[in-house]
Amino acid sequence: xxxLAELAKLRExxxxxxxxxxxxxxDTRVVVGMATCGxxxxxxxxxxxxxxxxxxxxxxxxxxxxxxxxxMCALEPIVEVTAPGQDKITYVKMTPEKVSKIVSxxxxxxxxxxxxTVGAQQ
Amino acid sequence: xxxxxxLNILDVAQNSVAAGSMVTTIDIAADAAADRLTISIIDEGKxxxxxxxxxxxxxxxxxxxxxAVGLGVPFFKMAAELTGGRFDIKSAxxxxxxxxxxxxxSHIDRMPLGDxxxxxxxxxxxxxxxxxxxxxxxxxxxxxxxxxEFREILGDVQLSxxxxxxxxxxxxxxxxxxxxxxxxx
Numbered sequence: 001x002x003x004l005a006e007l008a009k010l011r012e013x014x015x016x017x018x019x020x021x022x023x024x025x026x027d028t029r030v031v032v033g034m035a036t037c038g039x040x041x042x043x044x045x046x047x048x049x050x051x052x053x054x055x056x057x058x059x060x061x062x063x064x065x066x067x068x069x070x071x072m073c074a075l076e077p078i079v080e081v082t083a084p085g086q087d088k089i090t091y092v093k094m095t096p097e098k099v100s101k102i103v104s105x106x107x108x109x110x111x112x113x114x115x116x117t118v119g120a121q122q
Numbered sequence: 123x124x125x126x127x128x129l130n131i132l133d134v135a136q137n138s139v140a141a142g143s144m145v146t147t148i149d150i151a152a153d154a155a156a157d158r159l160t161i162s163i164i165d166e167g168k169x170x171x172x173x174x175x176x177x178x179x180x181x182x183x184x185x186x187x188x189x190a191v192g193l194g195v196p197f198f199k200m201a202a203e204l205t206g207g208r209f210d211i212k213s214a215x216x217x218x219x220x221x222x223x224x225x226x227x228s229h230i231d232r233m234p235l236g237d238x239x240x241x242x243x244x245x246x247x248x249x250x251x252x253x254x255x256x257x258x259x260x261x262x263x264x265x266x267x268x269x270x271e272f273r274e275i276l277g278d279v280q281l282s283x284x285x286x287x288x289x290x291x292x293x294x295x296x297x298x299x300x301x302x303x304x305x306x307x
Binding site for chain 1: 123132192237243283
């Protein structure tokens, strides 16, 4: 069973890295739409999948966060990825299964996964 | 409708975040003897006027200006009442809001509680500057997850770090399993 002692251990592991972190302006932002429409369509497992994948790969400078209704409820769950110096990419009808490809191709290698974007939905 | 109660909790707790609540408590208590699953979301946000409280369960009332429907609270209320339960909001301006939904635990129409660990980490990960408390009990066995306690241990390591969120998620999942002791909640 997980205990708080394990959290203290995790802190020790992570503390050395904390000092190396630079300002959040250089972070890649992953924003999940989490209004009622997004939640009902399955946004929470998508958010969890991003957090788990980023954690598993121990990626730095990636911020996974949420916003309200993005305005295209029929295309939820919607995820917007903004990498520094790049245009915002909007992924639609997201599932946890799509997350690992977006993390590896887009977040790590900087190449958006075109087939999951809103533009590919026409 | 939401497929699991934890999603209703996430949706309603986000209202607490929007209301400026510094500490939001999610209290879940399953009682097999009384055949009740009672869920409260207790916040220290700005609260509501009696008029707002009366309107908030109406799906065509919302504080949003982008469109005229607000389904979060009505969904939660309907889910509880479908199981022979009840729903209640206590609130006053400046005094925070407590939303309580009581479900019939063994009722055929009661949705499963679902992934409460996922709901909690979704809240913490997206509002790491705020505090959240999960109080969970099932037939007398209980545990608490409190971000203030986690924060104290973490020092200058942020709650929103993905590795920390993964820990919190596992912490809740394992403790809950122990409390549930095989019961399907």
